[in-house]
């Protein structure tokens with residue numbers, strides 16, 4: 001590796017933290033502590049309709065209770081802040097403008113109804129559904145016409161032909177054919193950034209060296225790498241962790257109440273930590289048994305404190 005380790009735990013608190021979140025936080029924290037690196041805690045709260053102040057506070061409290069102290073983030077600050085994405089909107093807008101200036105992105109005037117109709121046609125023709133590039137090379141006259149109709153424009157990233165290959169430090173070499181990575185939206189019509197943009201920007205600006213996250217985000221990696229590379233930044237290493245499953249091998253979703261971590265509810269913590277420990281014990285755990293032991297100790301400690 002040889003580079004300074006900077007990892008980030010970046011939940012989007014739309015509810016209590018989920019056991020999968022906790023598992024990722026543990027990996028990040030342990031990796032930072034093991035290597036003498038930096039553990040960054042970032043809150044992804046650009047979805048203001050779903051993220052509440054209460055959930056943000058609950059996420060902070062949960063990490064504190066677990067003893068996963070962070071070096072940069074809410075409450076402690078740091079040189080790469082602010083650490084709440086809702087306070088970084090100007091930074092995302094600057095990046096979007098650079099992509100537009102470089103012609104790596106363009107304004108797309110398609111309406112949701114038009115997009116859906118075209119996706120429907122793609123499905124009928126057995127073509128992978130995705131943006132078809134209609135607004136890639138609009139003429140000035142076409143743009144004037146759309147504006148005259150009062151249409152709102154989104155900023156859409158242009159994915160070049162070809163493919164993206166990167167080395168995932170858990171899975172090895174991964175390649176995405178861009179045929180399956182259509183041009184994607186960076187900024188909504190109302191000016192708000194999408195997750196893919198905000199994450200790519202923050203990982204670079206916060207100098208993150210290793211991105212540890214669930215494998216459900218693997219398909220997003222080609223987009224994020226492209227965004228970072230278009231502006232000439234060094235990209236972080238990626239490690240996609242298998243999703244946490246229950247004993248039957250089923251994926252645990254955010255909606256599964258039993259897997260949420262609610263610090264006011266000891267049973268939820270016990271279940272979640274046991275689940276995470278169990279999972280870490282079963283999968284390749286780069287930290288040996290130490291994290292599992294630590295988790296078991298935490299569960300025991302909680303049991304003792306609450307006589308359960």
Ligand SMILES: [Zn+2]
Pocket residue numbers: 107108109110134135
């Ligand atoms: Zn369009």
